[in-house]
Amino acid sequence: DDAIVSRFQEYLRINTVQPNPEYYKAVDFIISQAKPLSLESQTIEFVKGKPLLLLKWVGSDPTLPAFLLNSHTDVVPFEDSKWTHHPLQAHMDHHGDIYARGSQDMKCVGMQYLEAIRKLQASGFKPLRSVYLSFVPDEEIGGHDGAEKFAESQLFKSLNIAIVLDEGLPSPTESYRVFYGERSPWWLVIKAKGPPGHGAKLYDNSAMENLLKSIESIRRFRASQFDLLKAGGIAEGDVVSVNMAFLKAGTPSPTGFVMNLQPSEAEAGFDIRVPPSVDAEALERRLVEEWAPAARNMSFEFKQKLTGKQFLTAADDSNPWWGLLENAVKEAGGRTSKPEIFPASTDARYFRKAGVPAFGFSPISNTPSLLHDHNEYLGKAEYLKGIEVYVSIIKAYASYESKSGSRDEL
Numbered sequence: 084d085d086a087i088v089s090r091f092q093e094y095l096r097i098n099t100v101q102p103n104p105e106y107y108k109a110v111d112f113i114i115s116q117a118k119p120l121s122l123e124s125q126t127i128e129f130v131k132g133k134p135l136l137l138l139k140w141v142g143s144d145p146t147l148p149a150f151l152l153n154s155h156t157d158v159v160p161f162e163d164s165k166w167t168h169h170p171l172q173a174h175m176d177h178h179g180d181i182y183a184r185g186s187q188d189m190k191c192v193g194m195q196y197l198e199a200i201r202k203l204q205a206s207g208f209k210p211l212r213s214v215y216l217s218f219v220p221d222e223e224i225g226g227h228d229g230a231e232k233f234a235e236s237q238l239f240k241s242l243n244i245a246i247v248l249d250e251g252l253p254s255p256t257e258s259y260r261v262f263y264g265e266r267s268p269w270w271l272v273i274k275a276k277g278p279p280g281h282g283a284k285l286y287d288n289s290a291m292e293n294l295l296k297s298i299e300s301i302r303r304f305r306a307s308q309f310d311l312l313k314a315g316g317i318a319e320g321d322v323v324s325v326n327m328a329f330l331k332a333g334t335p336s337p338t339g340f341v342m343n344l345q346p347s348e349a350e351a352g353f354d355i356r357v358p359p360s361v362d363a364e365a366l367e368r369r370l371v372e373e374w375a376p377a378a379r380n381m382s383f384e385f386k387q388k389l390t391g392k393q394f395l396t397a398a399d400d401s402n403p404w405w406g407l408l409e410n411a412v413k414e415a416g417g418r419t420s421k422p423e424i425f426p427a428s429t430d431a432r433y434f435r436k437a438g439v440p441a442f443g444f445s446p447i448s449n450t451p452s453l454l455h456d457h458n459e460y461l462g463k464a465e466y467l468k469g470i471e472v473y474v475s476i477i478k479a480y481a482s483y484e485s486k487s488g489s490r491d492e493l
């Protein structure tokens with residue numbers, strides 16, 4: 084167990100923090116882990132300097148579709164002064180909790196896949212289907228130069244993948260959370276323009292006034308969605324979330340902002356997440372008519388938006404991979420809770436868009452979700468238990484003999 088935990092800590096200590104991740108250090112480390120397992124390996128640069136590592140554990144029946152275990156190698160930035168231990172130190176405290184950026188999101192999962200394969204090989208298990216592992220860059224900044232290009236590539240088609248597993252979220256309870264779809268990310272910037280003027284003058288249509296009217300309207304919408312959630316009976320992934328990410332306005336000077344000048348431009352950024360069940364076209368009409376109306380000198384742009392249909396993976400008897408997953412978790416002594424819509428975004432959306440079913444799953448129970456938060460940690464016992472869960476899942480998926488259930492149009 085000590086060696087297993089040390090390997091996890093080693094991965095966590097590699098600085099793959101956005102916006103300057105040391106991707107090749109991570110890739111070299113994973114390759115060094117894959118070598119003793121005799122996995123086939125290729126490194127692909129869809130974009131220069133952003134390697135995607137693809138590993139393969141070759142199955143004995145090449146006529147069967149394979150499955151893919153995906154994880155991203157990058158992590159989000161942190162404010163180290165707000166952490167109890169430095170987030171790149173991977174310090175394990177006396178409870179066995181390992182503090183590090185990526186300990187939940189999602190270096191744990193990447194290493195657990197490999198550790199599970201190591202255990203399966205040691206037990207003499209031989210896969211019928213091939214098992215692919217992808218270690219992809221840039222998930223935290225949209226995945227465009229990583230999983231999106233991979234999922235759209237000829238290479239991906241040629242792998243003949245029947246099912247993808249990607250990241251999920253920790254569960255505060257005993258049951259593991261599983262995700263079959265996600266909300267669509269809309270990273271929206273609205274801009275207001277208006278005539279500048281003296282700070283002592285009251286006049287209509289200033290940029291600040293125009294922007295504030297929009298912000299008020301967006302806040303009312305946010306409150307209506309939050310009220311639905313607070314009232315209960317609806318899941319987080321089934322309401323629209325709206326949060327302001329930045330406000331940019333004012334005329335800077337060396338001594339601060341100019342106080343007696345009304346600026347001619349002002350903008351605000353919002354992180355909006357739209358569930359598959361919501362009418363996205365109606366929401367966009369609301370944006371055009373109420374949140375950024377041209378009549379009020381407003382414009383908007385999306386910094387991030389998933390275009391097209393939102394695909395859902397069947398999480399019932401119609402999808403054999405669902406039953407296999409549920410059972411495998413059970414066999415490892417765990418339990419899955421009711422499948423959910425992922426409230427944020429993962430690379431799984433690109434695989435689903437390519438027509439391949441995907442589940443979001445991180446085997447972390449009894450742990451608060453600290454993705455992107457201070458003091459992200461994972462307990463050693465939970466990490467080790469997660470490896471056993473993957474042993475069970477990989478065994479079940481790699482042994483599944485049926486040719487049906489592959490690449491369903493979902």
Ligand SMILES: CSCC[C@H](NC(C)=O)C(=O)O
Pocket residue numbers: 222223224225226268387427428429454455
């Ligand atoms: C829109 S791409 C960014 C991806 C990131 N994923 C997670 C899981 O935090 C997010 O939802 O913000």
Ligand SMILES: [Zn+2]
Pocket residue numbers: 155188189222250
């Ligand atoms: Zn993640």
Ligand SMILES: [Zn+2]
Pocket residue numbers: 159188223454455
């Ligand atoms: Zn993340």
